[in-house]
Amino acid sequence: MRPPEKADIGRLLCVYWPEEKQWFTGYLKAIQQGHDDGKDVGDYYVVYDDGEEHWEPLGTRTQYKWVKKYRKKDLLRQHAQQAEEARAAKEKAVEAERKALEAERMAKKIEEAGRVAKSQAKAEYERGEENKMDEVGNLCIACAQPVHSLCIAHA
Numbered sequence: 001m002r003p004p005e006k007a008d009i010g011r012l013l014c015v016y017w018p019e020e021k022q023w024f025t026g027y028l029k030a031i032q033q034g035h036d037d038g039k040d041v042g043d044y045y046v047v048y049d050d051g052e053e054h055w056e057p058l059g060t061r062t063q064y065k066w067v068k069k070y071r072k073k074d075l076l077r078q079h080a081q082q083a084e085e086a087r088a089a090k091e092k093a094v095e096a097e098r099k100a101l102e103a104e105r106m107a108k109k110i111e112e113a114g115r116v117a118k119s120q121a122k123a124e125y126e127r128g129e130e131n132k133m134d135e136v137g138n139l140c141i142a143c144a145q146p147v148h149s150l151c152i153a154h155a
Contacts, residue, residue: 002059003043003044003058003059004028004031004044004058004059005031006031008028008066009028009029009030009031010027010028010029011027011028011066011067012025012026012027012066012067013025013026013027013028013046013058013064013065013066013067014026014064014065014067015046015048015056015058015062015063015064016062016063016064023065024048024049024050025048025049025067026046026047026048026049027046027047028044028045028046029045029046029047029053030044030045031043031044031045032045032055043055043057043058044056044057044058046058
């Protein structure tokens with residue numbers, strides 16, 4: 001049997017433990033080259049159904065076989081993972097919507113500030129308090145009058 005590959009991560013398998021003369025079911029969680037935890041040398045991290053987790057030398061000194069059918073427990077694990085992914089996607093969408101609403105609020109504030117500045121500039125101009133045309137003789141884009149202090153904000 002070929003050794004497990006990265007594409008096999010998450011697959012169910014049974015591992016034979018000769019000292020117990022028994023097969024134990026779990027799933028392949030990770031693959032690492034040259035792992036040595038001081039006890040066993042193994043390249044394959046297996047999470048067993050009973051909660052134990054070990055690095056196993058699958059395909060070299062340890063027998064294993066793939067489980068082809070799904071069990072209820074595995075379907076629940078898969079469902080929980082999908083639910084977590086859906087929750088994360090929903091949170092991301094809510095955050096994007098919140099940012100869009102905030103941007104819309106800011107645009108409205110800027111627009112309102114422009115209206116206020118325009119009306120203040122017009123009142124200033126009508127009172128005769130406008131600044132002289134700047135050195136190049138520009139006119140305010142908003143009110144077509146000589147540039148004055150408040151019109152610069154919306155020019």
